[in-house]
Amino acid sequence: MDSLTKKARPDRSLIKQPEKKVKAAECAREARKQAALLxxxxxxxxxLVKVKQYEAEVAEASERH
Structure with a gap:
């Protein structure tokens, strides 16, 4: 593959970041609900530690954009 082909392809990592942010936010909300029941x-x-990890992923994804 030559350098022209590589440059023509869109950066797929930028597409996945918002999806990752949304998924991590959903997981954090669900984990917090479950923790409230325990x-x-x-x-x-x-x-609750896992909730903090998910929230850190959301913050990290937000900082990239």
């Missing part, structure tokens, strides 16, 4: 304990704490 009694305090290690499972709930682990789920």
């Amino acid at each position: 009694a305090p304990g290690t499972l709930r704490d682990a789920l």
Whole structure:
């Protein structure tokens, strides 16, 4: 493949970033709902850690755009 062909292709990573942001936001909301249903304990704490990870993904995707 020559350099002209590479330049002509659109950057697909830019297309996927908004989708990733939306998916991470949905996962964070769902995980937060599930955590609210659980009694305090290690499972709930682990789920809340996952919520923070999803929220970090959303923030990271937002910063790229």
